[in-house]
Amino acid sequence: MTTPTTRTPRFDRGSWAQAGAETVRPGVHRIPLPLPDDGLRAVNVYALEGLTEGLVLIDGGWSIPASRKALEDALTGLGHDLGEITDVLVTHIHRDHYTQAVELRRLLGSRVHLGAGERRGLELLGELRTDEPVGSLATLRRAGAHELAERVAGMYDGDFDAAVWEAPDRWLGSEELRFGDVRLTVVPTPGHTQGHVVYLDRTRGLLFSGDHVLPHITPSIGFELGGPPLPLGDYLDSLHLMTTLGDARLLPAHGPVGDSMHARVGELLAHHDDRLAEILAALADRTRTAFEVAGELGWTRRRVSFADLGPFDQMLAVNETAAHLDVLVSRGRARNSTRSDGVDRYAAVAV
Numbered sequence: 001m002t003t004p005t006t007r008t009p010r011f012d013r014g015s016w017a018q019a020g021a022e023t024v025r026p027g028v029h030r031i032p033l034p035l036p037d038d039g040l041r042a043v044n045v046y047a048l049e050g051l052t053e054g055l056v057l058i059d060g061g062w063s064i065p066a067s068r069k070a071l072e073d074a075l076t077g078l079g080h081d082l083g084e085i086t087d088v089l090v091t092h093i094h095r096d097h098y099t100q101a102v103e104l105r106r107l108l109g110s111r112v113h114l115g116a117g118e119r120r121g122l123e124l125l126g127e128l129r130t131d132e133p134v135g136s137l138a139t140l141r142r143a144g145a146h147e148l149a150e151r152v153a154g155m156y157d158g159d160f161d162a163a164v165w166e167a168p169d170r171w172l173g174s175e176e177l178r179f180g181d182v183r184l185t186v187v188p189t190p191g192h193t194q195g196h197v198v199y200l201d202r203t204r205g206l207l208f209s210g211d212h213v214l215p216h217i218t219p220s221i222g223f224e225l226g227g228p229p230l231p232l233g234d235y236l237d238s239l240h241l242m243t244t245l246g247d248a249r250l251l252p253a254h255g256p257v258g259d260s261m262h263a264r265v266g267e268l269l270a271h272h273d274d275r276l277a278e279i280l281a282a283l284a285d286r287t288r289t290a291f292e293v294a295g296e297l298g299w300t301r302r303r304v305s306f307a308d309l310g311p312f313d314q315m316l317a318v319n320e321t322a323a324h325l326d327v328l329v330s331r332g333r334a335r336n337s338t339r340s341d342g343v344d345r346y347a348a349v350a351v
């Protein structure tokens with residue numbers, strides 16, 4: 001099985017991204033909200049009813065007028081309004097999940113909750129005053145993709161709104177949250193970001209998986225400020241953690257609801273095993289950069305050539321290739337050397 005590893009508009013032509021609320025089960029509603037100029041088209045937020053007071057949202061969406069209008073309309077269709085939102089439980093810090101949660105707090109007084117592992121990333125956003133992918137650009141340069149790094153950097157206009165990156169009301173660790181009769185277990189799942197968390201409703205057998213487990217794509221890896229040294233290793237560990245939990249319906253941030261979290265996790269683990277083998281084979285008897293290896297791989301389920309990707313997706317592809325190469329190094333299957341030009345070069349290790 002080949003799973004897309006960069007964002008693509010092809011996988012989501014179904015009805016999942018259409019405006020309106022889908023009732024997953026009584027008291028749990030999936031609400032897709034639009035994304036601007038994004039191949040994913042929409043991000044799912046989930047509205048939970050049946051609490052002692054108000055509504056709880058899982059994720060907040062991107063803070064743009066169209067998103068807020070879509071959320072308001074969907075809640076109206078359910079017989080609710082924005083003013084009933086008491087809490088927003090965010091899975092991770094990325095703009096399409098976090099920024100509208102902050103906006104809702106400003107408008108309504110809603111409480112915002114975020115995984116404690118996101119603290120440093122949020123601090124860096126404030127210190128650097130930019131959401132330019134600084135770490136990813138550094139990875140591109142270490143991969144020998146200097147021209148691509150300059151093209152991607154040129155896509156960011158420096159328009160930074162510090163207000164949408166305010167700190168949450170509460171930092172979350174491994175714990176259980178209670179809202180009336182609803183109990184949600186917070187499970188840290190570093191990988192996509194350092195502080196990514198998922199929310200498990202054990203009673204109803206539901207996993208609100210954010211970007212950790214997605215039905216049609218794998219999340220980007222290594223695309224954050226101040227990222228860890230081995231983000232793919234963290235991600236694979238977090239996938240294995242999911243197999244230790246009871247199976248649950250998959251309620252992802254992008255794409256339709258799935259029947260089995262375990263089934264999808266198995267597919268993702270198999271995909272990464274295949275990708276690691278493919279990248280190791282690309283090294284063969286040659287020393288290569290991550291940029292060179294990425295250029296030889298197929299991308300998305302359609303095996304699109306690297307040259308046919310746009311600059312942003314090329315950046316994600318190089319970052320993900322570097323992440324896979326670093327896992328191979330950690331497993332003793334490859335070695336890494338950095339030359340005087342600052343570029344990392346990899347070679348296979350004979351076993």
